[in-house]
């Protein structure tokens with residue numbers, strides 16, 4: 001049976017990325033606060049790292065500035081920043097201790113493309129990301145509401161959801177139609193349980209990656 005890391009490697013065979021993800025695991029292990037219930041190394045590779053990045057293997061998701069709402073222990077924002085070191089990422093986290101951890105982790109990892117904001121995302125102003133992510137933070141209607149001051153240039157929202165996302169989408173269907181947006185669901189392959197919910201404007205091109 002393949003280990004969690006080997007499964008991850010079958011999707012992202014990139015030694016530099018793997019080295020940095022190993023280091024991020026060590027940073028988590030030595031963190032002064034508890035940031036995740038997942039402690040096992042191979043579980044980390046599947047439940048945090050592969051979960052954060054799998055969708056980027058399915059679609060070529062372009063962005064210049066991505067904001068990760070409620071980044072917590074850095075997911076999905078830090079793995080995305082490690083995968084795309086030439087693109088800008090802002091991690092927004094309302095709890096100071098978690099934001100402090102994110103600052104230390106990004107410094108340790110040498111991530112020059114990441115900024116950490118310690119605030120509620122509702123308070124953000126004058127930052128206009130073209131891409132917004134959130135995993136395990138709030139319902140879709142809340143996420144739209146909370147980010148409305150900064151989302152006027154957002155082409156794509158990527159929400160990491162469970163299977164029962166349809167009800168949440170029904171609650172924002174009017175907003176989606178009014179803004180001429182589309183919804184795409186990508187279910188992670190078995191045995192993983194994840195429904196990536198991509199809500200994007202019609203001028204954003206969602207390009208499937210060629211499987212290699």
Ligand SMILES: C[S@@+](CC[C@H](N)C(=O)[O-])C[C@H]1O[C@@H](n2cnc3c(N)ncnc32)[C@H](O)[C@@H]1O
Pocket residue numbers: 069070071072073074075076092093094095098119120121122134135136137146
């Ligand atoms: C369940 S945790 C998920 C953390 C991370 N995204 C993950 O998937 O591991 C939700 C995080 O969102 C943060 N959060 C909740 N509401 C927020 C808001 N309005 N603005 C910024 N962060 C928020 C919480 O402090 C918490 O760290």
